[in-house]
Amino acid sequence: MTKRVWIIPVVIALLTISGMLGARVITIPTLAFTYDGVYTGESQRAIFTVSGVRCYGTANYLREHIQSVPGLVGFVAYAGKRRVVVDYDRTKTSAEDIVQAIEAPTMTKAGPKSFYEVLSWEVQ
DSSP: OHHHHHHHHHHHHHHHHHHHHHHHHOOOOSEEEESOTTOOSOOEEEEEEEETOOSHHHHHHHHHHTTTSTTEEEEEEEGGGTEEEEEEOTTTOOHHHHHHHHHOOEEETTEEEOOOEEEEEEEO
């Protein structure tokens, strides 16, 4: 009878551990957004590691923060890894322009404040 008492907690512990280990292998986007749904050209992809992207809310705020950059095509954020993938039209903008937009300060009641910092980036 005591063996049956331990079955459920052991199963729960094993499922929890496997879920935590699986989360390191499988990455699911926190946010995926398409700026230009009709873009048919060949886009360039830049991958950024951004300090300040911690959850869906901060990823969505960053998406809105950079939406004025011309030529943005797609935005995917992986908050758990602080990674942001941006597809863009290289004839209209560059990765450097996107970095400047990400790090640009936002006006708050206390004055301008930067919420994001690009720690690293690469163009593919």
